[in-house]
Amino acid sequence: MNGSKQxxxxxxxxxxxxxxxxxxxxxxxxxxxLSLPILKSLEQVPxxxxxxxxxxxxxxxxxxxxxxxxxxxxxxxQIILPCVKGETLDLRVFEGVDLLVEGENYGILxxxxxxxxxxxxxxxxxxxxxAFDRENNRMxxxxxYYDRLLKSLSAYKLGLCFDFQMLEQVPVDEHDIKxxxxxxxxxxxxx
Numbered sequence: 416m417n418g419s420k421q422x423x424x425x426x427x428x429x430x431x432x433x434x435x436x437x438x439x440x441x442x443x444x445x446x447x448x449l450s451l452p453i454l455k456s457l458e459q460v461p462x463x464x465x466x467x468x469x470x471x472x473x474x475x476x477x478x479x480x481x482x483x484x485x486x487x488x489x490x491x492x493q494i495i496l497p498c499v500k501g502e503t504l505d506l507r508v509f510e511g512v513d514l515l516v517e518g519e520n521y522g523i524l525x526x527x528x529x530x531x532x533x534x535x536x537x538x539x540x541x542x543x544x545x546a547f548d549r550e551n552n553r554m555x556x557x558x559x560y561y562d563r564l565l566k567s568l569s570a571y572k573l574g575l576c577f578d579f580q581m582l583e584q585v586p587v588d589e590h591d592i593k594x595x596x597x598x599x600x601x602x603x604x605x606x
Contacts, residue, residue: 426586462571466538470495478543498525504564506531537570546585547574551594554585565592
């Protein structure tokens with residue numbers, strides 16, 4: 416998408432409002448039900464199957480719910496969760512729900528413990544977003560936490576969203592990091 420920074424910012428603001436309205440039509444329970452086949456599809460992605468260390472996210476109420484998914488896979492893979500620290504995201508190992516505390520921003524539960532420094536061991540990063548498009552562009556909340564982090568990580572980047580968050584085109588600028596793949600619907604089994 417070409418255009419001035421102001422035009423792109425205005426377009427992002429418009430898309431965020433539209434997606435917020437769409438998300439508000441679903442209760443948390445409905446979002447959990449809608450997320451199940453999408454998370455099942457994520458489990459079929461070859462990069463997920465092969466991954467030993469996966470960076471997931473502890474979902475906020477308006478994101479595709481991941482709490483049960485994180486807990487399920489923490490028994491088989493090392494799960495890393497991002498923690499908001501100032502303008503950046505620190506990474507910490509998920510070691511159980513009882514070891515999560517409310518983070519400094521957004522009220523997201525985050526792991527306690529040392530910062531995970533072995534970033535080169537992360538095989539897959541699962542990233543939330545407000546909207547994605549068919550060219551693997553991602554639009555976040557506008558704070559650039561993930562964009563700053565993803566610049567320094569070489570792992571496979573996988574966007575995760577509901578189908579209504581998948582648009583023809585999202586407004587992007589030079590700082591927005593593309594995903595390698597986006598999971599947003601049921602994957603057809605490979606024959």
